[in-house]
């Protein structure tokens with residue numbers, strides 16, 4: 001098993017500061033309920049919040065679609081309950097990565113059904129893959145190629161979330177010759 005560094009801690013933190021400035025300029029005139037998607041978005045959302053002078057609500061939602069594999073064939077489901085506070089509010093969803101788009105498309109539909117005024121998205125990473133679901137994402141940290149990445153919240157079977165950087169996860173041997 002090997003992790004090939006892709007985005008350094010320094011680049012992540014610099015981009016997070018830029019995104020926070022963008023969010024402050026564009027979103028804070030109508031303070032949204034921020035909704036972070038557990039568990040992958042936790043470090044990103046925490047670091048973003050650290051730069052935003054936010055008095056509003058910061059909520060969390062758990063969506064399950066990956067259960068110990070590196071592909072998302074399953075449909076997403078909310079684990080537990082959606083926070084009540086989203087009713088009649090602008091919602092800013094903060095997630096780790098846009099891949100097929102299933103998760104964010106599902107959240108968009110679900111949040112609107114539950115009474116959100118509107119839903120915007122901020123993701124750390126956007127993968128260069130054809131989307132299964134077409135989702136408009138307003139804020140993107142980095143565009144990356146179609147590789148399975150870990151670190152800075154992103155895991156492989158629960159490991160690597162604590163890395164301060166993002167790296168490409170290479171199963172045994174496959175990093176050879178890169």
Ligand code: 5GP
Pocket residue numbers: 040065066072095096097098099100101102103104147148149150154155156
């Ligand atoms: P989507 O529903 O867009 O296909 O995928 C969204 C979720 O799949 C992400 O929030 C993340 O939890 C997981 N995911 C997608 N790509 C990756 C990846 O490269 N690495 C990790 N660790 N998780 C991923």
Ligand code: MG
Pocket residue numbers: 037038039040095096097103
């Ligand atoms: Mg996720």
